[in-house]
Amino acid sequence: MLTIQIENFENLKKVSMTKAINKNTPLTLRESKAITDKLLLDGSVKIRVEPSYNLVGLTSDLAMANIRFTLIE
DSSP, X not given: OOXXXXXXXXXXXXHHHHHHXXXXXXXXXXXXXXXHHHHHHHSOEEEEOOTTSOHHHHHHHHHHTTOEEEEEO
């Protein structure tokens, strides 16, 4: 299973990140915001990519939110 690891978020667009997760995964808006908040609090976050996620849309939208990420298998 793939994991998206986010550690670099200089100039992060918080709302865009939350919307990217919410739009491309079955996670609720509250759950998506919690991931964004965890990134800001801890400095890094990992998102396990489930089969139901739109991986291409998610990675594209995260990039538009000024997030640098790594895909880990």
